[in-house]
Amino acid sequence: MNYHGYNPWETPSEQLITLCENCHEHESSISKEAENTLVRSIKSKRFLSSDLFVLSEGFDNMYVVNCAEVTAYAIRDLFSNEDKMKALVRNYLSEIK
Known part of the structure; x- marks a missing residue:
């Protein structure tokens, strides 16, 4: 699990999501594939790694x-x-x- 630079116990509450056990298991099983698919899709449109920082900032401020x-x-x-x-x-x- 990625806590975005925080230790798990330091993660701001608004960044946490409560899931039931089944949903947590499902989310854990597909999260890496989903992340890889997203990055692959972005890069297939010729975005560079520096563009990923810009997109990340946009998502942080969204x-x-x-x-x-x-x-x-x-x-x-x-x-x-x-x-x-x-x-x-x-x-x-x-x-x-």
């Missing part, structure tokens, strides 16, 4: 609206829609001018 599952599906929908991605990039570029 507001989760509703719940993590709904937010994950919303992000997937955004990333899968060319028009939405173009609008997102246009908006970002106009803000940094």
Whole structure:
């Protein structure tokens, strides 16, 4: 388990999730595969390791609206829609001018 630089007992409460035994077992069994799949997917789009730091910072500062599952599906929908991605990039570029 990754405690993001903390010892388990120092982990901030808001970063912890309580799971039943079955859910904990399931999460533990697939977490490494899910993490590897995410990194592989990001790198397949030609993101560099330095870009992973930028994405990580974005996730650290992200507001989760509703719940993590709904937010994950919303992000997937955004990333899968060319028009939405173009609008997102246009908006970002106009803000940094």
